[in-house]
Amino acid sequence: xxxxxxxxxxxxxxxxxxxxxxxxxxxxxxxxxxxxxxxxxxxxxxxxxxxxxxxxxx
Numbered sequence: 824x825x826x827x828x829x830x831x832x833x834x835x836x837x838x839x840x841x842x843x844x845x846x847x848x849x850x851x852x853x854x855x856x857x858x859x860x861x862x863x864x865x866x867x868x869x870x871x872x873x874x875x876x877x878x879x880x881x
Contacts, residue, residue, distance in 0.1 A: 836871065845876055854867060855868075
């Protein structure tokens with residue numbers, strides 16, 4: 824049986840990325856699934872886009 828508590832969630836991942844100081848989160852949001860998507864059991868998708876910071880540039 825599926826137990827969502829047994830997995831790391833997107834909020835925990837985003838918090839770890841933000842706390843590292845090595846990444847910048849550009850997008851962390853829920854978006855409606857586009858029409859015609861093959862998988863229909865999800866209504867929304869979570870989009871997380873992070874960019875690694877280049878600390879060599881000052």
